[in-house]
Amino acid sequence: MSRLVVVSNRTADPRKTAAGGLAVAVRESLQQTGGLWFGWSGKIRSETDAAAGQPDVRVQTTGSVTLATLDLDQRDYDTYYLGYANDVLWPVFHYRLDLANFDVRFAAGYRRVNQLFARKLMPLLRPDDLIWVHDYHLIPLAAELRAMGCTNRIGFFLHIPMPPPLIMAAIPEHEWLMRSLFAYDLVGFQAEADVTHFAHYVESEAQAHRLEPGRLRAFQRTLRVGAYPIGIDVDEFAGLAQGKEGREMFARMREEYSRRRLLIGVDRLDYSKGLPQRVHAFRELLAQYPENHNSATLIQIASPSREDVGAYDDLRRQMDSLCGEINGDYGELDWMPVRYIHRNVARKRLPGLYRASRVALVTPLRDGMNLVAKEFIAAQDPADPGMLVLSRFAGAAEQLTDALLVNPYDAQGTAQAIQRALTMPLDERINRHTRLTQRIREHDVHWWCASFLEALEHSGQEHDS
Structure with a gap:
């Protein structure tokens, strides 16, 4: 069985009973399959450390799971997390354009941190790893990994809603974001309505073609999409x-x-x-x-x-x-x-x-x-x-x-x-x-994990350019 690599904005000790929905879901996945969980430590580097160069990855073993974390600089935290993730993507994806702040510095910080994640994750990967990326913080991560030569199967799951095309188009970088999703082999959404919104977006904005139910082709790539409603244990x-x-x-x-x-x-x-x-x-x-x-x-x-x-x-x-x-x-x-x-x-x-x-x-x-x-x-x-x-x-x-x-x-x-x-x-x-x-x-967290990973294992991605 391939090792599972889970990548999310934050990590947590998988042995502890977590409070948040994403943390519970990731914990369940890793306890069933083992593997590596990579993400931000939640800590901010001092100005002295930030001036010394890029952060090091800290690796520790927790039960059968390996945790790999890195700290962020204050600038990256302000632009990537507070800025783009929570002042742009979160409000827009929840239909609140009135609360969005489209500061160009936020987009630059978002790209920079996703590039940092890719650079730090790449040396930890094995050739047959299955990589499962989570949520809106890391939409472009697969594109950054592909640019570095990663050929692993990579899946992405969006835990928040996918907005309709006209709302998504309010984001200045919307085409780049959606193009980034086509670097994945499989993109999963919570509901069929989200799948429909995504398909309508790429059909209207990128002239995508539906090859068959659940497969879309755009940007010279083929992507499998589906609804995988997350559950509980x-x-x-x-x-x-x-x-x-x-x-x-x-x-x-x-x-x-x-x-x-x-x-x-x-x-x-x-x-x-x-x-x-x-x-x-x-x-x-x-x-x-x-x-x-x-x-x-x-x-x-x-x-x-x-x-x-x-x-x-x-x-x-x-x-x-x-x-x-x-x-x-x-x-x-x-x-x-x-x-x-x-x-x-x-x-x-x-x-x-x-x-x-x-x-x-x-x-x-x-x-x-x-x-x-x-x-x-x-x-x-x-x-x-x-x-x-x-x-x-x-x-x-x-x-x-x-x-x-x-x-x-x-x-x-x-x-x-x-x-x-x-x-x-x-x-x-x-x-x-x-x-x-x-x-x-019927659709508990075990079903969610197994169905997504099975689909990822069997997804057929054409890695052409």
Whole structure:
């Protein structure tokens, strides 16, 4: 079996229970196949070290996995990570052109760091390695590796949404970015809608030809594309619900909120997650359905995220204000409608919190997949499951059609769906949960890893120029 080489912006110890979706997915892949995980260490080099030359790669073995990391200079961090990745690609790919900053210095830094990654990775590769590159930070990495003579099979997976052609075309370097993807053998997306957007882009902008389903030819190269919706380890997460911390959290929530019906939201503090819109919908629920007064409580966890980006400061202030207003207008001495928590919650505790909740609100304005939706389903008691209210703009909505799908921009419609979830009969909840559980088991993280790598192994790339 070929060695698997995973490349991502950041790495983490694969033996630890990670909190983020990408980290969990990469950990699962490497634990199954072993191999090398290459990426940024998360550290910034001092000015003295930066002046001395390029960073060295640090290699360490963690169980069966080799971790190879390098530090970044402050300039590269500012332009590649804060600049191009998070001030250009992230907002545009989430349809927020109004938040994008198309500074030419950002594009130069993005290319420079991808070239650095390629130079440092190349000596570590073996001829038969399978290389799996992850996410928007590293779109041009395969092109840089090919320029250095790399002939390995290289796959790329985009964890965030692929925007429609006209939105993608707002990026000044959009043709270069999309051309870079044709240096891969396989490009995977979260949803069929993303595949469609990509195909429409290369057909309209690069006169690409569809050779057959799942194969496109443009820029004198042939590329295989497909939807590989990422999943979770269902048994592992269900096991966490039965673990010590999961059971303690469940018992604590049931005791503290014995007279309440809990609604739960778990997100990073990010403008793509639709948090203000969710709070507005909850306020609309209280206004439309007064029977929820002194009864329904929304626990909204918003983990800190990219706090050195200005848009997130504005979002945090907005959330503080909205939650305070609802509690001031509707709260009682013994009832706080919204419990807003701006910090991380240990992953081992989350299943207990999910299991104690009657409704989960997963209502992003745009999301590649959203694994919280799947984790909520996995944590439920099959005999008395909670209900999932899910944005139609999350990638998970393509699979989880038995959730209550909503338009997060429609506060009244979302409030009606929340009320339906709160009052849904037990037999309907059980039937919906059974079908939802079947879907997350069919396409779990093991399926995701195996199906992508199998497709990569059998992809036929024409390395002509």
